[in-house]
Amino acid sequence: MAGATELPEKGTKCLLTVNIPKPPSISPATEAEIETAATAEKGTPLSPTARLFLQPKFNCHIIVILGFAKIIAADEMKAGLQATLVRHPRFSSVQVSQNSRKDIPRWVPTKVNLDDHLFYPELGPAAAVSASDHAAGDRFVEDYATTLCQTPLDPSRPLWDLHFLSVRTTEAAAGVAIFRIHHSLGDGISLMSLLLACTRKTSDLESLPTLPEARRRPAAAAAGVGAWVFLFWLWNFVVYAWNSLAGSLLYVASTFFLKDTRTPISGSEGVEFRPKRFVHRIVSLDDVKAIKCAMGCTINDVLLGVTSAALSRYLSRIYGGHLPQSLRIRTSLLVNIRPTSGINALADMMKKGSDARWGNRLGYMLLRFPVMMCEDPLDYVRKGKEVAEKKKNSWEAIFTYTSGLLIVKCLGFKVVTAMCHRIISNTTLSFSNVVGPTEEVSLFGSPLIYIAPSVYGHPQALSIHFQSYQNKLTVAMAVDELAIPDPHRLLDDVAQSLQLIKDAATARS
Structure with a gap:
C-alpha cells in the first residue's frame, strides 16, 4: 500500500503521512483448531508475568528499530527467519485458553506462515523524499512506528511481526526494520539475546557476536581467612538485609499511597492506551567509558547520572529555571532474576529446535533519580552511584517477584494485576541499559x-532505554506526546549532559 508524501512548509511538525499495510484479519482460533492443537500438544502454561502482559492495562509490546547498511530482500529475510527465529518455541506458538476461568493459557505449537508476519510496505514517494532528505526518513520511521501502536497483533498467530522500510535515514543508508514482539513472549534481556543469536560477525559470517564480559564482584575470600571471612560475610548479609527491607517497605508503600511528584512528564489517565512516539539518538560509548574510568564507577552509574542531569535540564526549562525542591521521580526498573541463556545456547536451541529456559521472570526495583540543579556536573554521577549501590546490594527484585507469586496463589491474578498497575502508575518512567555486541554484526x-x-x-508517559553496540550507545525513548511534545529536545538534553559530565571528568582526571 503506497504511503502519501507531503512536503510541509518550514516549521511544521508532520512531514510524512504513514499508511501501515493492513494486517490479516484478526480472528480467534476456532474451537476445532483449539481442540486439535490441544490434542496434538498440551503445550506449556504461560508464566504469571506473561499473563500479566496480556491484560488490557498491561498489553505490553517490545519494539526494536534496526538500521541497515543494505537492503535485505524479502526472500532472503524469509529464509533467514525460517532458519532461526521461527524455530524458537515461543515464536512458533499461539496462546490457547479453554473456556474455564480457572484455566491457564498455554503455548501451543503452530505452523508459521511468514507472509502473516513479514511486511514490505510500498512507500511510494516517501522513499524518494528520504533519498534526498534523510531527516524526512527519520520522521517517516517515527510516524510508522507510532502507527504500529494502534495496529494490534493477531492473537490467532504467534505474537510478533517485522516491517522493513526501504527509506534512508540519518544513520541507516539502506533501510530500517521495525521488529515488534509481544512482551508475553519473554523479557527484554532474553529477547535481545535471541535477536543477537540470529546475527553473525560481519568479519566472520560463521561466528556469533561477542558481548563484553560482566565484571564480577570480589569474592568474600578476598577479605582474609578464618574469622575475617565470617565477619565480611556477616556484614554483607546485614547490608543486603537492611537494603532489601527498606526497598520492600517502599514497594508496599508505593502500592497504596506513595506517589511520584506530579510533573509535566508524568503520565495522565489512560496513558497505556495511547500511541507512543519512538525517537533515538546515537552518542559515544567511549565518552561513557571515559567518565566511568575517571569516576571509578560502572557504566550503569554513569547512565543514571546522565539521565538525572538530562531530566533536571528538561524540567528546569519547563519551570522557567526554578526547579522545585525535593522532586520524587522514580523508575519502576524491571530486573531479570533468572540467569539468561547465552547467545550460543539460544543459537543452538534454534538450530536443534529444542526448548530451553525461557519466558518472563521479572522483579521490580523502584529507583529514584536525583533531579536537582548541580554546579558540578559530576555530582549527578555521584548521586546516581549512591542510589544504585543500595539497589545492587539488595534482594528487592527477588522479593517483589516471589511476593507477586504468593499473592497470585492466595488472592488471585486480578489482585496482583491491580497492584502492579498501581505501582507503575505511581512512578514516572521506565529505564533500562542493555549490553550489545562489541563488533559490527550482520543480520x-x-x-x-x-x-x-x-x-x-x-502506564507511563516516558521510557528511556540505552543500547550499546560497537563503540556507540543508542538512547531510545518512547514518549506520550501529550506529556512530552518535544522528545527530540529531551534527547538533546541527554547528549549535552553527557558532554558536560565528560568534560568535567576529563578536567578532573
Whole structure:
C-alpha cells in the first residue's frame, strides 16, 4: 500500500503521512483448531508475568528499530527467519485458553506462515523524499512506528511481526526494520539475546557476536581467612538485609499511597492506551567509558547520572529555571532474576529446535533519580552511584517477584494485576541499559548500523532505554506526546549532559 508524501512548509511538525499495510484479519482460533492443537500438544502454561502482559492495562509490546547498511530482500529475510527465529518455541506458538476461568493459557505449537508476519510496505514517494532528505526518513520511521501502536497483533498467530522500510535515514543508508514482539513472549534481556543469536560477525559470517564480559564482584575470600571471612560475610548479609527491607517497605508503600511528584512528564489517565512516539539518538560509548574510568564507577552509574542531569535540564526549562525542591521521580526498573541463556545456547536451541529456559521472570526495583540543579556536573554521577549501590546490594527484585507469586496463589491474578498497575502508575518512567555486541554484526547478510529497543503499552508517559553496540550507545525513548511534545529536545538534553559530565571528568582526571 503506497504511503502519501507531503512536503510541509518550514516549521511544521508532520512531514510524512504513514499508511501501515493492513494486517490479516484478526480472528480467534476456532474451537476445532483449539481442540486439535490441544490434542496434538498440551503445550506449556504461560508464566504469571506473561499473563500479566496480556491484560488490557498491561498489553505490553517490545519494539526494536534496526538500521541497515543494505537492503535485505524479502526472500532472503524469509529464509533467514525460517532458519532461526521461527524455530524458537515461543515464536512458533499461539496462546490457547479453554473456556474455564480457572484455566491457564498455554503455548501451543503452530505452523508459521511468514507472509502473516513479514511486511514490505510500498512507500511510494516517501522513499524518494528520504533519498534526498534523510531527516524526512527519520520522521517517516517515527510516524510508522507510532502507527504500529494502534495496529494490534493477531492473537490467532504467534505474537510478533517485522516491517522493513526501504527509506534512508540519518544513520541507516539502506533501510530500517521495525521488529515488534509481544512482551508475553519473554523479557527484554532474553529477547535481545535471541535477536543477537540470529546475527553473525560481519568479519566472520560463521561466528556469533561477542558481548563484553560482566565484571564480577570480589569474592568474600578476598577479605582474609578464618574469622575475617565470617565477619565480611556477616556484614554483607546485614547490608543486603537492611537494603532489601527498606526497598520492600517502599514497594508496599508505593502500592497504596506513595506517589511520584506530579510533573509535566508524568503520565495522565489512560496513558497505556495511547500511541507512543519512538525517537533515538546515537552518542559515544567511549565518552561513557571515559567518565566511568575517571569516576571509578560502572557504566550503569554513569547512565543514571546522565539521565538525572538530562531530566533536571528538561524540567528546569519547563519551570522557567526554578526547579522545585525535593522532586520524587522514580523508575519502576524491571530486573531479570533468572540467569539468561547465552547467545550460543539460544543459537543452538534454534538450530536443534529444542526448548530451553525461557519466558518472563521479572522483579521490580523502584529507583529514584536525583533531579536537582548541580554546579558540578559530576555530582549527578555521584548521586546516581549512591542510589544504585543500595539497589545492587539488595534482594528487592527477588522479593517483589516471589511476593507477586504468593499473592497470585492466595488472592488471585486480578489482585496482583491491580497492584502492579498501581505501582507503575505511581512512578514516572521506565529505564533500562542493555549490553550489545562489541563488533559490527550482520543480520541475514546485511550489516547492522544501530539497534534501538523500546516498549509501549504500560502506564507511563516516558521510557528511556540505552543500547550499546560497537563503540556507540543508542538512547531510545518512547514518549506520550501529550506529556512530552518535544522528545527530540529531551534527547538533546541527554547528549549535552553527557558532554558536560565528560568534560568535567576529563578536567578532573
